[in-house]
Amino acid sequence: MIEIGEAKWIKDQMSELLKGLKIIRVSMLNRPHKFCFLNHPAHDFEMVLPNKTIQSVKQSGNMIRLLLDYGRELVFFEDLIFEYKVNERVTDKNQMVLYFDNEMALEIKVKLYGFIQVGKSDELMEKDIYYKRALSVIDPLDEAFTLDYFIQETHLNEPKHTVKMALATEQKIPGLGNGTLQDILFNAKVRPDRKVETLQDFEKNALYESTKQVISQIYQQKGRNNNHDLLGKMGQYDVIMSKDRGFCPICQCNLNEKNYLGGKVIFCPHCQK
Ligand SMILES: [Zn+2]
Incomplete structure (x- = not known):
């Protein structure tokens, strides 16, 4: 993808x-x-x-x-x-x-x-x-992609949303799909089904920073390691939340896989709140 x-x-x-x-x-x-x-x-x-x-x-x-x-x-x-x-x-x-x-x-x-x-x-x-x-839209790697813009576009202040709904549905950030989302949420230590109204400001900021960081890393490392480029070369970005990994790279506990809002999302039940 x-x-x-x-x-x-x-x-x-x-x-x-x-x-x-x-x-x-x-x-x-x-x-x-x-x-x-x-x-x-x-x-x-x-x-x-x-x-x-x-x-x-x-x-x-x-x-x-x-x-x-x-x-x-x-x-x-x-x-x-x-x-x-x-x-x-x-x-x-x-x-x-x-x-x-x-x-x-x-x-x-x-x-x-x-x-x-x-x-x-x-x-x-x-x-x-x-x-x-x-x-x-403003590209997440553009300087004009500010925290305020991120919150506004993802509707992160709307009470009924969950985090996955906010970040990865309805093209709120075009191109931010399940694969990118999983690693963004892992780095931000937030679960996909977390209600946005329970997020603290520092967590919203973590989601914002993590969004820019993961997209930038995937780009700089020429794609994820489950995608090929034009010359058949695999990307070098090592997907953190991958089915093959099985366990969390930080706490070593088993990763959870959940069918949620059109697609499976893998997360760590211990590190992500
Ligand atoms: Zn963990």
Whole structure:
């Protein structure tokens, strides 16, 4: 799953590898996928994208945006794998392939579910609430992402919320998914189902600092160690709250796993309050 930290790293890598390349051919849905969501018929992608050059690459929340000629962009988000390789190594098990003018290709595979969109920014703004949200917020690693802004955007002062509801639902912080959330909460020593009205100020501050820190670490360490980059290399961020770990790295007690608000959350029942 591409969460915000991975999106930042993949954006950097795409900038380095793809910027300036011209798309010469596009092949869609070589393997049809029920949960590959396109905003236009597959044929449109194959018609519109050839002869466009990748002018720049941007990241907004968990979205990776390839900016092309004439104000068009190609947007990717959620559970996708990108593989940059020589043409001969492209498989037939993909949902999209971009062939470039350097005999290399970007093969894109959807894992559980993924979105691929093409259009001009104002069209995407109008038609896609996720896109609009991702482009409207302040990035957690931006200086303008203050504690006040964090509390306001996550509704952390609203009485009925729980911490997971506040931080990781309804795109309050676009791209902050379960994986990132678990480590944020572990470092902040707060449980996912904790009622926000019981949080002390120091805990709100810990959540804020931890949010910035975990996202920054995932980015700096080129993704989590359960994600691949464009060249097939695993990320170096060692996920703290991982199923494989089993026990808490601080107190050594068994970690709890709880199904909560769409997805399992792992936490330490002893260290997190
Ligand atoms: Zn613990």
